[in-house]
Amino acid sequence: MQRVLTAVQMREAEKAAQEQHGMPSGLLMENAGRALAEAARSLAGPGGRFTVLCGPGNNGGDGLVAARFLLEGGARVVVSLVGDTGKLTPEAKRNLQALEGFGESPRAFEVLPEAGPGDVVVDALFGTGLKRAPEGVFADAIGTVARWRRAGAKVVAADVPSGLQSDTAEPFTPCVEADVTVAFGFVKPAHELEPGASLCGDVRRVDIGLGGESTRAVSGAELFRVEEKDARDALPKRRADSHKGTYGHVLVVAGSPGKTGAAAMVALAALRSGAGLVTVATRAEALPWVMAHSPEIMGVALPGEGPLGKGDLEALKAALEGKDALVMGPGIPRGPETGALIGDLLASMEVPAVLDADALNAVAEDLKVLRQAKGPVLLTPHPGEMARLWGRTTKDVQAHRVGVALNMATSLNVTVVLKGSRTLIAEAGGRVYINPTGNAGMATGGTGDVLSGVCGALLAQGIPLPRAARTAVYAHGLAGDLMAQQRGLMGLIATDLLVGLGHVWTRWER
């Protein structure tokens, strides 16, 4: 799986490559600049000119190297050093001399020729070393890049679009918007998390000689990007001599009048994700409607009426007998005792439990109930539900997605799936995984219910947490991506994902 590194971790990896593996730092910059030049060339039209904007740090050094390679290839190149050239790093200074040796001297930014269609602008102003909002000449340069892009020039960013904060993926104003971003050595949060990811355009990670071993020296939180191979490899093989008992029985506690579709979608998603059997437990008045959605769904009626509460504990314990996973929450009738009921239920069972939707809102009233859990627990909040769990606003959650997901996972000793664009999977051990699949077409009612069903099915088949969650989230997003090709982002609805899951499994079973 791909490691995602913060700016500090990048510096640690660079140090390790130099000190432990004898990698000269000049060579890292040389490799970075060469890859940058190649990306720039791939974007140019016939006869297009390259404008390379270099900042005062090592990012600028990468730009100077790229300019040299472009010149060597016979291209028309103009270079500008923006800011105080007296502050250049020693490595950048050497590359400035080398460039001058090729007969090209940087020009003042203000006198650069305009760029337009066919031309390429190389943004090497700031990379991981950006500390504050760009001002003065830097802001002017970023504004000019935007104007040239509007005029039709392509923009390739060295490492990170300038103005974008590498660790948080939050842009300052102003910030470069790139067509291509060349990520040196490792991808960074800015490439993988929104809103940064959208500002990067197409991200091309290139090796620059840091070596995979260099991450051993890296401290702090461990961030990864989920890869398709990791997700696919988790799936159990369906053996020829297997039977429905081999693949687990999921209990779904979901649905109420007006929300019977939620329960049906959880159940159908579990069935479409390989579960041997699926039973829905819900109030008697809702049960026939849930079951009518599909003859494969089994059901048990929960006696009593109204919100789920402590009085439902025995019936739920009975329903859980012989089950391999629990999914609870979508569309349940919630009341003052629902959170306590969930706590007691989790204390009485050892199979994995997925809590979603109103089960999350119920436990938000007293998170302590989750500490009673005997078995592994997966929480799948969307940002609004996470805000309730965490006692802050949705905006706060979105501004600190990685930290919030990790804190919740660690403090409650659970796995957390924080949904939304670039869904995060955080495990109690300190690792956070970023999911690259999914699209804005999935912003439609019921897609979350489908996800909780997929999670339940994979857990019932014996895939442990957090891997089951990673695989489910990846597959669910990929199902959305494949179905968006048929329905469009506008037309995609949650039940399309049930079809899409079929496409995912077909692709993975090959």
Ligand SMILES: NC(=O)C1=CN([C@@H]2O[C@H](COP(=O)(O)OP(=O)(O)OC[C@H]3O[C@@H](n4cnc5c(N)ncnc54)[C@H](O)[C@@H]3O)[C@@H](O)[C@H]2O)[C@@H](O)CC1
């Ligand atoms: N870490 C690595 O392994 C490698 C890093 N390389 C490059 O080095 C970059 C990091 O280099 P640096 O640490 O020198 O950082 P940068 O080049 O990103 O920028 C840092 C410089 O800009 C100044 N600065 C920051 N924010 C500013 C603002 N808003 N206005 C004005 N000045 C500002 C800083 O004081 C410093 O002088 C990476 O992004 C990458 O492009 C590559 O050369 C290859 C190897």
Ligand SMILES: Nc1ncnc2c1ncn2[C@@H]1O[C@H](COP(=O)(O)OP(=O)(O)O)[C@@H](O)[C@H]1O
């Ligand atoms: N813009 C988006 N990009 C990627 N995935 C998205 C986007 N919007 C929604 N999704 C995904 O769709 C699902 C929505 O879940 P949720 O909000 O719980 O919906 P519901 O409660 O209607 O079932 C999540 O898996 C989420 O990650």
Ligand SMILES: [K+]
């Ligand atoms: K840059």
